[in-house]
Amino acid sequence: MNMKTTTKKPFNLRVGSTITGKWHKNAYFINHVLGAGAIGTVYLAKSHAGPVAIKISENNITVTSEVNVLKILSPAQGKTLGPRLIDVDDIEIDGKIIPFYVMEYIEGVDFFRFAQYYGPGWVVKLTVALLDNLHQLHKQGWIFGDLKPENIIVEARTLLVRFVDVGGTTRQGRAIKEFTEYFDRGFWGIGSRKAEPSYDLFAIAMMMINTIHGKKVIKKEGGIKQLQTIIGQNGETKKISKVLMKALQGQYKDANEMKIELETYVDKNLSLRRSRKAQEKKRKRRSSLLEVAAVLAIAIGTYYFYMFY
C-alpha cells in the first residue's frame, strides 16, 4: 500500500553499500531499488551466486510471514510458483535489528506492461497459464490474495508467469491478509474477504478487464451491474464475458474449471507481434522475442524447470 503521510519514512538501505547478515554471514552488494511500499523496500543486489532481490522491512511480522509463504511456494520438486527463497537474516544498524530476506531475482515484465505490448490475445493466453498456477496453490490450501498485474511477472527468458510479492497469500478459510481495492470483491460489494478460491478468481477477472482495457475505471455504484457494463464497453472483454461474469460472481468451483472454459478462447495463431499501440516503440527487440516464441512453442505442454543462474 502506498500512501503519503507525514509520519516517519520507512527504513532504507544505501545504494552502493554492502550488507552482511547477522546469522548466516552472507554478504550482499545493494545495486538499486526495485520497488518501495509502505511496508518495505525491495532491492536488486549482488550475491556470490549472482543477482538477487532483497526485501527489507522494519516490520518483523510482515517479513517473517512472507518468508513462511515463500517456503510453501517453493516446494522441493515441481515448478516454483513464486520467487525461490535464498536466505533469511537480520542486519544490525545503529543498534537496531532489521530483518530481511533474499530471493531469486525474476527478470521480466509485469503482466500489465506485457499485455499493453502484445495485446489482448496474450491476456487470455497468459491467464490460462496463471489459472494453472493458481490451481496448484489452491490445492495446497493457500489463496494468493493480492492478485494484481504488478504482482505477476512474465519471465523474459521463458514467458512463464510467476508470482511476486506474496504478502497477501493466506491460508484457505482465513481473512485475506493483504489486498488491493480495485481487485478486491469486498471493495466492489460483491463478496467477503474470506480466503477461498473464488476470491482469487474474482481478482483474475478484474485483472483481465483491467489489462485488456488498459485502464482502471472509477467505482460508481459498484456491484455486478457496473462491472457488467464495463465488460460490455470493449469488444475484447465482451467476447469472453461469459467467463468473466462467472468468475466475478463466484460461480466457478475452482481455478481449473475457469481455466478449461477460458482455454476455448485462446487464439491458436497468437504471435509475439506487438499490438498496434506498441508498434512504434522498440523495433530492435522484436527479433529476439520471436526467438523466445519459438522456444515457447516447443516447451508448451511440458513444465520448464527454471534453472537459476
Add this chain to the structure above:
Amino acid sequence: MKTPTIKQILLITDGCSNKGENPSSVAFDAYQKGITVNVIGVLDHDTIDEKGMSEIESIASAGGGVHQVVYTQQLSKTVQMVTRQSMNQTIQGVVNKQLQNILGKNMTIENLSPEKRGEIMEVVEDLGETSKMDILVLIDTSASMNQKLNTVKEALFDLSISLNARTGNNRFSVLLFPGKRSDVDVALEWTDGLDSLNRIFRKIEMRGITPTGPALREAIDHFSPTLNLNSPSDYEYENYYEETI
C-alpha cells in the same frame, strides 16, 4: 495459550482538542486498562498544524497504539492498516510475554534466529485470525470534519468487511464527539457489524468544540465493565494454573 480479546479505540480526528482533560493522559489510562488507542489524523490539503500533529502522535504513544496521518481519499486503506498493525502489536506483546516465561527475561521475537521466528510467527498469525476484537470507533464530528464524514463511513464499513472475514468474533461500537448535550453521543451500541452506519451519519450536526480528552474518557467507560482479561499483567497468572492432562 488462551485466545486474547483485543480491545482498541480508533480515534478519527483532524486536529486539536480544545476542551477538558489532556487526551494523551486519558489514552495512557486506557492502555493501563488493556485498551489500545490508535489515532488517524485526516487531512484536507497538504497542511496539518504542528500542534495537531504532535497531539495525534502523543495520544497514540501514550495509548500504546499506532498513528497515521492521511488525506481523506486514503482513509479506507489506513483504517485497516492501523487496526491490523495494532492488533499484531498487541498479539506480539502477548507472545513475547509467553516467550519470556519460557526462555527468560530478555527473550523477544526479535532475538530469535530467523528459523525459530518463523515458527513463532505462525502462532502470532493464528491468534490474529482467532482472537476476539472489540473496536470502539471515536469520531470527531466538529465543524471541520463535516465534509469528510462520508469517507469515514465508507472506511468503517470496509473495515467491518475485513474483520468479519476472520474466524474470531468482532464487536463494534461508534461514539461521536462532541455530542448534542454532552461531550459524547453513543451512535452505535456494541454490535457485530457496521451495516447500520448509514442511519447514524445522517443525523450529525456540526459543532465548534473538540473535547477529545473527555470523549476518550467516556470511550474507556464504554468498554464492558466485566472482568478485564486483556490487561498486560493478567497473562502472567496463566502460569499459576495447571492443565489437566
